[in-house]
Amino acid sequence: MNTGELRGWLTGRLPEGLWDALSEVSVDREEITVIGRIGEPDVAAEASEAERAATVEGRIAEFRERTREARMGVAREAERRFGRKVSWGVDCGDVRAVFTNVSAPVMTRLRQPERQVLDLLVEAGVARSRSDALGWCVRLVQQHSDEWLTELRDSLEHVRKVRSQGPDRAAQ
Template sequence: MITSEQIEKVRGWFAGRLPEDLFEEVTEVTVDREEITVIGRVPEPRLAEGASATEREAAAQGRIQEFRERTREARMTVAREAEQRFGRKVSWGAVCGAERALFTHVAAPVMTRLRQPERQVLDTLIAGGVARSRSEALAWCVRLVQRHADDWLTELRTSLEQVHRVRSQGPDATTS
């Protein structure tokens, strides 16, 4: 598990390293074992008063695409430094108004062994057209749990951070 201190170091490094004019603000820095995802807010395009929701959505998508192309070189320079420093791939995204887009991100393979009743759940999702493969069905299940158990998962992560802090203070902890 990634500790809150490790996450704070990554967030702090990005806060100091990102060019001042890259984002209006960094809205999210997420870290796991394989990847660091940096998402920032970009300025909304100016539209005529009374612009429709469809026009606003299209304008925001266009602004995100423009930002992606215009800042590619600067983002890749920062990503290369971060990948060397933290040993993880760096992915980027942007938020503009109500629109949110990830540019690139890691799809890490996960190996699991399932018993027949669990495989039957996945196979039912495939037969029902929800997924095309067991892998896709399993990803669908994870997203469903994530959506419906967010508070519980947040509490579990907080508890795990506390366990890590207590372990680091134990008799086998190394002191500097």
């Protein structure tokens, strides 16, 4: 699936004025995640951090409820067209809230030293289960190697583009 084509389809299909801007569209084998930017609420200059955070939380909740029907209609169309579930979220100020997510099982084979790491995280209370611990590890790697993962993603996109222009493409 071409992310640019998907982003274009969403831009054309989403209701006008749904949000200020389409922030991000990401795709994997199971899910399309669509994130839009909404305006920050006005908060008095003397407001506390807790009040500011609560105001942003309220704005996000209001947006989620008000736009639910429109977003679900687009999601149904996109799921039929692209064969993946659609998840939604918003950026409001420096807060990102994702409303729905696909939690996809991933099978893996781990040797004892790797299982011991997961078991330690569970025993220490960092994670509730091996599955939770593995997710925690993936998020940690993602957080600490973002630049490398971005470079890898960009390289893979280039490979896909070159592959799509190859001579075997016409025969398919």
